Amino acid sequence: MSNKHIDEPTGVETVGHEWDGIEELNNPLPRWWLITFYLTIVFAIGYVVVYPAIPFLNKGSEGIWGWTSRGQLAKEMDAAQAGRAATLAALEQTPIEQLPGNPDLLRKAIAGGKAAFRVNCVQCHGAGAAGGIGYPNLNDDDWLWGGNLKEIEASITNGIRQPGNDLTHASLMPNFGKDGILTPAQVSETADYVLSLSGKAPLNANGKLAFEANCVVCHGADGKGMRSVGAPNLTDAIWLYGGSKEQVAGSINKAHAGVMPAWGGKLDGVTIKMLATYVHSLGGGEDFSEAPTQPAAGTPGNAKP
DSSP states (O other): OTTBBBBBOOOEEEEEEETTHHHHHHOOOOOHHHHHHHHHHHHHHHHHHHHHHBBBBBBBOOTTOOOOHHHHHHHHHHHHHHHHHHHHHHHHHHHHGHHHGGGGHHHOOOOOOOHHHHHHHHHHHTTTTTTTTTTTOOOSSOOOOOHHHHHHHHHHHHSSSSOOOOBOOOOOOOOOTTSSSSSSHHHHHHHHHHHTTTTSOOOOOOHHHHHHHHHHHHHHHTSSBBBTTTBBSSSOOOSSSOSOOOOOOOHHHHHOOOOOOOGGGGHHHHHHHHHHHHHHHHHTOOOOOSSOOOOTOOOOOOOOO
């Protein structure tokens, strides 16, 4: 008590610390602060008891309520799925060709297909579905296997050149240059003629002769192709593997054989139906009366040249 020091101006005991003549007063903590502090301790103890909070070697404490953030997420996902159940059931029961007659269900199918496209298709066709060299642009109106809803659905289901699927599309163009069917000069001349069909090069008479002798059986005399054999239209200047002279000559020399997965073994039927509806809505989808040449039996679908 002999060392007790009272600050004269305030009459409050000091703590005995001094810095350059400045002493710290021993004022008690405010009562409201102490009460709040004790309440936080009580709250922390209650939280640890009620909720999972304490980590152990193999797992954490579960809490007396058994609540987890993962469990809450699962419940929310189940609730969302239940909310979509009626729509999914309606889509499952409605043939895809009848969707245009139900605008509300069509809108929901397009929205669902857009989400599925971002998960499964953007890797090849791009976020905007514009494709690239070897990957079809799904926004234009050029369709190799047909562009109505039913045909697009079938293409997604069965894929392109998918081994083990009897309904997959499987067109085959000969390797005219590699296999010696045409000479290098004839390949070049044929490429010139093919480009002339879309106005990208002057007419090459020798190339026309080679085309008539080797190509019209699939592409037709007018070069507009045939969906029954998967032969692309050569007159529209839309090219899957590039439209330069070198690229066209390269395709004639050694034909391409791109592959698209058969999504029927990976996605459920409703998801495929929504995907087909979304692709159809991108701007190039055809009505059922628009297809110039219907695919042969067992080969409906869509894949642009």
